[in-house]
Amino acid sequence: MNQPVNPADIHKAIVEQQKIQDRKKLMVNGVLLLLLLAAPFVMYPVFLMKILCFALFAVAFNLLFGFTGLLSFGHAAFLATGGYTTGYLLSNFSGLTTEMGIIAGTAMATLLGLAFALLSIRRQGIYFAMVTLALAQLVFFFFVQSEFTGGEDGMHGIPRGELFGLINLEDNLNMYYFVLVVFIACYLLVQRIVGSPYGQILKAIKQNEPRAVSLGYNVDRYKILAFVISAALAGLAGSMKSVVFQLASLNDAHWHMSGEVILMTLVGGMGTLLGPVVGATFVVNIEYLLSQGPLRDWVDPILGGTFVLTVLAFRSGIVGEIQKFIKKNLG
């Protein structure tokens, strides 16, 4: 309408731009991969694995919160279900190899996720969060009362066993690379989902749900799928965690854990791919560092303060703010 422009030229420029962005993404991912491969030679592998497990948990949560716009306040239920299921199977059936236990744990969390989704998906906003919280409290109650979980004592001495019956996971370095492979696979999966045709619809639903409906999308189904994938990945994180620490405890099922994953995602940057990874790294490190020093009783208030500060002043989180800065000054 303004100046004569050729649609084909504009289109070519857009596709070019997409390619450049893909290349940038590949570079960032490559650098991170190298760092993660080298990390266990500099830092304690178990600590790194803790970070990776929580990072995976946060990545799973962010798929639902950051990319679909659904705030679940019950994700601890999936973490714990994955952990307890895997722990129980590996402790009681010595014929199972480790990966089978992990797959079973993930499957249980997936099924639980489907049940949660069917019961909660029609609710919006705060009501959705409350329904998921209530359901997660039911699951918590179940784990407290059940004997197989060890109740307040937790489930101890879960054997790490051997991967595919071949690789000894008692060795921390082997275990670390196994966790790393799983983490990378899940991270790439989420990246793929976000960029996929399905991811476009999730974006549309998040930004304007009534409009998505009026364009012919049955939005509940898209949300249910996102919820189930998110629950599955959260369950996988729990399963991995129980193998790494050889422990599954009520901590993982407690609503504190559902809150912590929200904190990680917000601090790191919701709706960005790297945000939850950075957030999980940040929170796990802060907790560790503080617990070593004189401020050990102040962990919760300090994390709470960080949360308030993020929400008030840095709403895009660490990664989001950096992205904004780069866009403003370099792009």
Next chain:
Amino acid sequence: MSNPYILQTRGLVKTFRGFQAVDHVDLQIRQGDIHALIGPNGAGKTTVFNLLTKFLIPTRGQILYKGEDITSLKSAAIARRGVVRSFQISAVFPHMTALENIRVALQTFEGNSFSFWQSGARLNKLNERAMELLDAVGLTSFANTTTVELAYGRKRALELATTLAMEPEILLLDEPTQGMGSEDVDRVVELVRSAAKGRTVLMVEHNLSVVSKLCDRITVLAQGAVLTEGDYETVSADPRVREVYMGSDGSGERGATETNPASAEAAQ
């Protein structure tokens, strides 16, 4: 088909906790018409829209589309059959580019909207059609602009292009010129006119000069019920229409001057 009406309602009723917002409305929208739904604020126009597209569930009554009862269908299913609506406040996806906005609509019929494992590059085959649609509403050079940065009038144009991407048989436009300056209004009138070629349009509109320029038929709603129906001359000459707009005691509704048929005629 012998049925000249593409969309009909029979005895449509909606009550909210005892308040009858829509009261036995019988609408008949003729194929190919541009049909206006007018009436003072609170007359139930938007409620009727929401009922037709099932964003609200009718308390009683039937909705027929091409003679077929669609009362029990869900919103998404109705949209897929070709009854596509717009909203009072511009309905766009604000953090997507204009091109991506259109692609969301085109993707409805691709059958890959659940394919979470596929590369997003597969959607590039929709770009050509999307660019055509953007071109039709004069937004070619904004294809890669994030929608939130577009001016209001352009957002409405984008919304219309997105709606047209659904290849609707009947377009339901909820106040397409609301909140626009006169230049934008003229542009939207042209867009609606060209979009209406080969289609039926039902629009809620406050600006009566727009209605008089565009519409073949007008239904006036007041207090949830149909007051009268006819072409512009018939409706604007009806003393009851003036009365509901002005109020019989002369107190007048909010915005009555701009919506008053007499003043709209004077403006021409």
